[in-house]
Amino acid sequence: MAMPDDLALRLKKLIVETLRLKDVRPEDIRDDEPLFGNTRFDLDSIDALELVLRLEKEFGLKIGTSEESRRALASVATLAEFIRQRGAGPRA
Amino acid sequence: MSAEADALPVGIGVCDCLTPLGDAAATHAALLAGRRALEMRPVLGRDGGDAVPLALCAPMDETIPPRWLPDLRRLVARIPGDAWGTAARPVIITSSNFGVGSLHAFTRDRDSRHLRHGPPFACVEMLQREFGWGDHILLLSHACVSAQHGLLQAARLLHGGAAGRVLVVTFDFVSPFVAGGFSSLKILNAGWPAPYAVRESGSIGLGDGAAFAVLTREGGAFRLAAHALHNEMFHFTGNRPNGAGFDAIAAAIAGAAQGRRVWVKGHGTGTLEAGRLEAEAFARALPDAPLVSWKGSLGHTLGSCGLVELAITLAALRAGRVPGTVGSTAPCFTDNVALADFAAGEFDGVVLDSNAFGGAHAATLLTHD
DSSP states (O other), X not given: OOOHHHHHHHHHXXXXXXXXXXXXXXXXXXXXXXXXXXXXXXXXXHHHHHHHHHHHHHHOOOOOSHHHHHHXXXXXXXHHHHHHHTTXXXXX | OOOOOBOOOEEXXXXXXXXXXXXXXXXXHXXXXXXXXXXXXXXXXXXXXSEEEEEOSSOOOOOSSOTTHHHHHHHHTTSOOSOTTSXXXXXXXXXXXXXXXXXXXXXXXXXXXXXXXXXXXXXXXXHHHHHTOOXXXXXXOBTBTHHHXXXXXHHHHHHTTSOSEEEEXXXXXXXXXXXXXXXXXXXXXXXXXXXXXXOSSOOOOEXXXXXXXXXXXXXXXXXXXXXXXXXXXXXXXXXXXXXXXXXXXXXXHHHHTTTSOEEEEOOOOSXXXXXXXXXXXXXXXXXXXXXXXXXXXXXXXXXXXXXXXXXXXXXXXXXXXXXXXXXXXXXXXXXXXXXXXXXXXXXXXXXXXXXXXXXXXXXXXXXXX
């Protein structure tokens, strides 16, 4: 399993790449920065859908409900914690 | 933004539906008995996937001809013959899906026969041939308010003098493509739907459904007295968090219902936010009106839900008993939610509410003697 800091950075890169965020560098996203409802990213539920599908594929995990998705995707920190709790790791 | 109801009263001649529980009368009886049509089934049909609540008339395979055609034949056989599809007797066909599952099957199997009923126009042409309808057919798709939008268009045709009678037909049958989409959104998941119930996680079910109504200029025992449409223009899949869209449609139809004792057949799919916003809006606009949803049993029949549930509502009025919110238990978001069945005789009107992706809302006032 990746170390927490590595996981956070990997998640930031994945978010920027999956959602094609312009003018946002992975290292500029703070761990506790809200991902949704944040005008800097301007993400919506379709972005959440894309992100969830990518995370499920990338980490081999399952997000069960929209509420669980909302809680997990609150920030990079909550997302990393969600992944660690499930013992999921990035797939090669 | 405010919405206003169109007062375009029309009579309901004949109206019936088809669900996995049977026709409108059988479905009503099953709802009263608390039966749930939903069963846990693989989200992708024969291709497997997670088990989710689906209410199906037949296995969810994309067959040739489509699996839903025999069901539609049975339903259409109940429509009185009346030279449908002529200028004076137009047909309005509504659906949110049409044959979209077959388009997906074509991309998977490369069998071009799926295309005969995949695209909406091909689908409607097939039905036109199958049922011998003429060319005066209006096709209408507006997500999950499709059927109620079709009823409004029928009322406008009748009031504009463009038609003497209008047949509105609606059908939505679940396909792996559609179930997979809702599953990806995580609102179709391993939980049973419990409309308006306070829970940690929301969930919907999806259900097969089809229905028809013959609308007339002349009034009858049952009338669609007013129609309201409203669009929030907010987001593809989300509503304004302050509930303004739900308030707008509830206020518009409540205005039309003034002076009547009504109950509300709500949309109530089982999602938490939209369910709460709908319940709160009707608690404000019609505080004395009990609110029920039947999607905890039937699942969400998508674009057809407005007409499927209208047919069940008519069956409830004829039987004198309104089924409660099957599948839900207290606590609920608001006190107006009716969990148990109640007597229809205390009321002289029903509000039918539907909501859809894209922020669309539709409400109809049904009145009766």
